[in-house]
Amino acid sequence: MKHSKRFTELKSKVDKDKLYPLSEAVKLVRETSGLKFDASVEVHVKLGIDPKKGDQIVRSSVVLPHGTGKTKKIAAFVTPGKEKEAREAGADLVGGKELIEQIKKDGKCDFEVAVAVPEIMKDLAVIAKTLGQKGLMPNPKVGTVTPNVKQAIEEIKKGKADFKNDDSGNLHIMVGKVSFEENKLTENIEAFLEAVKKAKPDSIKGTYLRGVTIASSMGPGIRVQL
Numbered sequence: 159m160k161h162s163k164r165f166t167e168l169k170s171k172v173d174k175d176k177l178y179p180l181s182e183a184v185k186l187v188r189e190t191s192g193l194k195f196d197a198s199v200e201v202h203v204k205l206g207i208d209p210k211k212g213d214q215i216v217r218s219s220v221v222l223p224h225g226t227g228k229t230k231k232i233a234a235f236v237t238p239g240k241e242k243e244a245r246e247a248g249a250d251l252v253g254g255k256e257l258i259e260q261i262k263k264d265g266k267c268d269f270e271v272a273v274a275v276p277e278i279m280k281d282l283a284v285i286a287k288t289l290g291q292k293g294l295m296p297n298p299k300v301g302t303v304t305p306n307v308k309q310a311i312e313e314i315k316k317g318k319a320d321f322k323n324d325d326s327g328n329l330h331i332m333v334g335k336v337s338f339e340e341n342k343l344t345e346n347i348e349a350f351l352e353a354v355k356k357a358k359p360d361s362i363k364g365t366y367l368r369g370v371t372i373a374s375s376m377g378p379g380i381r382v383q384l
Contacts, residue, residue, distance in 0.1 A: 177383040183372055184343045191336040191374035196227070199336060201347055202379070203329040203354060204369040206362065213361045216329065217322040219300040220353035224342040225317030227335035232314055233257070233269040234307055235278045235296070244273075247311035254278060261285045267292055271320075273302045273310045317346075321354070329354065336374050347372065 171190055178186065191197045207214040233251040234244035235258065244252045251257065251269055258278075261267060262285050272289065274282060274296040282289070282296070289295040296302040300320045304310050321331050333346040351370065358366050370382040 172378045172380050174379075174381070177381050179383050180344055180347060181340070183380045183382045184340050184347070186380050187343075187372050187374050187377065188336050188340065190377045190380070196335045196337045197375040197377065198227075198332045199334050199338070199343055199372065199374055201329075201331050201333050201350060202371045202373070203351075203367065204371075205323055205327045205329065205354075206365045206368045207323060207327045207359070209323055209325055209327045211361070214359050215323060216354070216357050216359065217297075217299055217320075218353055218357035219318055219320045220350050221313050222317040222319060222333060222346040223349055224334065224338065224346050226319060226332050226346075227338065228332070230270040230314060231268070232311055233267075233272045233294075234311060235272060235274040235282060236307055237275055237277055240275055240307055244307050244311060247308040248315050249273070249307075249311050255281055258282060258285055261288060267294055269294070271302070271314055272296050273304070273307050273314070275305055275307060276303055279303060319350075321350075333372075 172186060187199055205216060207216060209215070231250045232248065234249035235254065236244050236252065237254055241252050258281055265288055267288065272294045279296070286295060298304070301310055301313070302320075319331055321329050323329055331350055333350055334343050354367070367384055370384060371379040372382060373379045
């Protein structure tokens with residue numbers, strides 16, 4: 159793959175064999191963002207797991223102290239008595255069976271995250287495939303199936319992010335924008351890595367965190383010292 163001259167120049171600022179202290183890596187990630195718009199900052203974690211084994215799946219969530227810089231559109235699947243509460247908390251789409259029927263009919267999911275009360279989960283079965291394919295199915299493991307929809311919605315608005323390993327045993331998450339102050343990016347990354355450590359499956363016996371890399375959108379990867 160041929161990179162632009164600009165990318166090659168930015169990449170030359172990063173020593174690919176060096177493990178950078180987090181504060182230094184964050185400074186570099188801001189300096190090596192070659193895009194004219196406010197690029198996202200992403201963290202990629204290589205885990206020492208076997209993703210084919212069900213008891214080694216890493217899935218959890220974290221409330222980033224300074225948010226991600228992006229507002230997510232939230233759908234709340236609730237019973238009639240919870241609709242007012244969900245709207246006041248900031249949900250963009252609120253409904254029960256009628257909202258489920260609408261999604262079943264047109265197959266459109268005009269939202270980026272969904273929360274649901276436990277009582278409505280049986281009704282969601284008819285659109286489980288549609289939601290699942292887009293990674294939108296509410297899940298109690300990450301707190302999106304809960305009787306306390308107000309708290310769930312407020313946490314998402316504050317910067318709650320879910321994470322789950324991919325088929326190669328890696329995690330990927332957005333932790334902010336290059337315009338963020340360095341200390342805010344650092345604190346977001348530290349909060350995420352702490353959540354990853356807490357999500358370690360009991361069945362893992364070897365090295366759990368194999369490597370951490372941070373990068374801006376289209377920017378070079380910077381390896382972080384653990």
